[in-house]
Amino acid sequence: MRNKNYNNLLVLLAILLNGASVFSEIKVLEVKVPPVATRGAEVTFLCNYTLNDESHYATRWFFREELVFQVRSVAGREKKEIKGTFSVELEKSNSTNLVLNDVPLGAAGPWSCDVIGSPPRFSRDVSSTILQVAVFPLNGPVITGVPVRLGNLTSLTLNCTLERAFPPGLIHWKVNGMNAVDDDLVVYPPIEHPDNTTTTTVGINVKLDSPLRSPSIKIKCIGQILDCYWKTKEVVLKRQGIVNEDMGVSTAFSISAGIPTRCLPYFFSFIFFVILISFY
Numbered sequence: 001m002r003n004k005n006y007n008n009l010l011v012l013l014a015i016l017l018n019g020a021s022v023f024s025e026i027k028v029l030e031v032k033v034p035p036v037a038t039r040g041a042e043v044t045f046l047c048n049y050t051l052n053d054e055s056h057y058a059t060r061w062f063f064r065e066e067l068v069f070q071v072r073s074v075a076g077r078e079k080k081e082i083k084g085t086f087s088v089e090l091e092k093s094n095s096t097n098l099v100l101n102d103v104p105l106g107a108a109g110p111w112s113c114d115v116i117g118s119p120p121r122f123s124r125d126v127s128s129t130i131l132q133v134a135v136f137p138l139n140g141p142v143i144t145g146v147p148v149r150l151g152n153l154t155s156l157t158l159n160c161t162l163e164r165a166f167p168p169g170l171i172h173w174k175v176n177g178m179n180a181v182d183d184d185l186v187v188y189p190p191i192e193h194p195d196n197t198t199t200t201t202v203g204i205n206v207k208l209d210s211p212l213r214s215p216s217i218k219i220k221c222i223g224q225i226l227d228c229y230w231k232t233k234e235v236v237l238k239r240q241g242i243v244n245e246d247m248g249v250s251t252a253f254s255i256s257a258g259i260p261t262r263c264l265p266y267f268f269s270f271i272f273f274v275i276l277i278s279f280y
Ligand SMILES: *[C@@H]1O[C@H](CO)[C@@H](O)[C@H](O)[C@H]1NC(C)=O
Pocket: 029, 030, 048, 049
């Protein structure tokens, strides 16, 4: 009988404590990470939370289940502790910001910010987000197999290679602005490198007989990584000479990087240049 009353009291206490926490809960509003971080770069994670009346609390950052960094705040003073194996910038990190340098590919995945208040309520909230880590090649795609002159060639095969990307790059070919048809493509096995990057090569067979009625053929290779890296290189095959209808090849290589807004913090320059090489 006594025992039962005691239980009821506990239940009542729990309801009261819960009710109290409705008015003074810790809330994690947002965890912000860059949508894509480049391997080896410095990355800042932001945990935006409201404390209400808590002045003693701890912020903890987890990568998956692994505790990476924690800060205990007591009346405005912070005690920081690095845990685990990630390279945390202690000076730049605090109860709202976590700064990692030299981000490895292994940092890709869910990161969560967990804020917990002091006893007796232990008001607590957690929020997570996904970090992607990528390796972008310094150079854009490279086209090989361009002949010095077309002569009497009726077809030719070009390769386009995107070196050392993570995740593996995609290659798209366009001929005179149209997507190449699959039958004209030659897909080679990707090359895996020890640093976990991949080199991708896709070839294209170009028929020269009928299209050469037009003054030139524009063949464009586009290298893509995720949704934020697009670089193109273009070869223009031109008919040269009128008398013998001999053809020369002129190649225009252009590299451009069209970076959508959501990747912008990681690319500070927009590269666009054209080199024109003519062969006679
Ligand atoms: C935190 O979130 C609030 C509400 O969305 C916003 O007004 C504030 O600017 C954010 N703070 C930071 C540092 O992003």
